[in-house]
Amino acid sequence: MLSQFTKVCRCGIATSAMKQINKVTVIGGGQMGAGIAQVAAAAGDQVTLVDVNDSVLQNSEKTILKSLERVVKKKYAESPEAGSAYIEDIMDRISTNTDVMAASKDVDLVIEAIVENLGVKQELFKKLDGIASSNTIFASNTSSLPIREIAKATNRLDRFGGVHFFNPVPLMKLVEIVKAPETSQATFDTLTKWGKKLGKTTVSCQDTPGFLVNRLLVPYLMEAVRLYERGHGSKEDIDVAMKLGASYPMGPFELADYVGLDTCKFIIDGWSELEPDNPLFKPSPLLNELVAEGKLGRKSGEGFYTYKK
């Protein structure tokens, strides 16, 4: 049987066609998953947000609501009633679920934003592949892992791509769309169209380490921490220097705390394993120490800096 994702051209040969994404399951209710769910629902998609932990999902709903309130304060400054209706409309399109299998059975797209660990992501997609419709496209929001390696856990390499959002998702304008070697053109086009529907600018990436942005950003952040470890500048001065001297909105230490130091460590550990001789990817003793102490940045209340809870 031909799937919806396949059309027959006049010559009678089955070809893949771009499809419309309207129903989305987002797996992982942390900072990225909540943001992706928000922007997808704001663009009109029916969204189910999934996490293994119900208290995370309650928190995600609060985060989305808070973010929408900030959006509305600007967008509907003159009309608070229209603002409330806008929020209600979006929140109505988002449901939450801790049952990943039930939530992924009959949707157009499953996008994963769980912990940055290859084995955990592969295990998730292997299970999903068994229950999701053959029409469903799978995508990962990974920051640093090869899309093809994650996709290999499934039998749908052609319907698997990377969709890399940036933090905070509601404000950051870019999405990297990653075409792994077996990602079909139809899947790539569908994901690109979806990124644009969400109001983002998309760039096309090959499945190379860090895609475009992180291949440049990770060495920069690692150089900042090494500068500090060598005692060549305080973290406060380095942050001020990059904000005022290079016009970055956040300094490197502020940004690492914002991203989450556990995620930063997962990324650099993975890359240093892949290329142990590359000095740019050498792990940082200070980053390791902070993560071992549970200091994960803003989300845990302390990282390079301390935050009010």
Ligand SMILES: CCCCCCCCCCCCC[C@H](O)CC(=O)SCCNC(=O)CCNC(=O)[C@H](O)C(C)(C)COP(=O)(O)OP(=O)(O)OC[C@H]1O[C@@H](n2cnc3c(N)ncnc32)[C@H](O)[C@@H]1OP(=O)(O)O
């Ligand atoms: C040094 C350590 C080294 C170790 C690390 C090594 C490993 C490397 C790790 C790499 C990680 C990669 C991660 C990932 O794959 C890729 C990324 O996502 S990288 C992160 C990209 N993001 C950024 O670079 C963000 C930079 N920061 C900013 O752009 C801004 O600071 C900000 C976040 C937009 C916040 O702006 P501010 O002006 O500072 O703060 P305000 O609170 O005043 O906000 C301004 C304005 O925006 C509204 N707003 C803020 N947040 C939200 C939201 N979530 N939703 C809706 N609206 C929001 C806010 O209301 C304000 O509106 P206004 O009042 O102005 O009308």
Ligand SMILES: NC(=O)c1ccc[n+]([C@@H]2O[C@H](COP(=O)([O-])OP(=O)(O)OC[C@H]3O[C@@H](n4cnc5c(N)ncnc54)[C@H](O)[C@@H]3O)[C@@H](O)[C@H]2O)c1
């Ligand atoms: N933090 C960033 O700035 C950023 C930016 C772009 C991409 N990413 C990528 O997005 C992904 C998520 O990052 P984050 O910062 O949102 O992490 P996070 O720690 O905030 O959230 C991850 C969530 O996934 C949940 N989870 C873990 N395993 C799960 C499973 N098997 N099934 C369902 N839920 C599960 C956890 O309970 C947690 O709530 C990572 O791959 C990361 O590299 C992060």
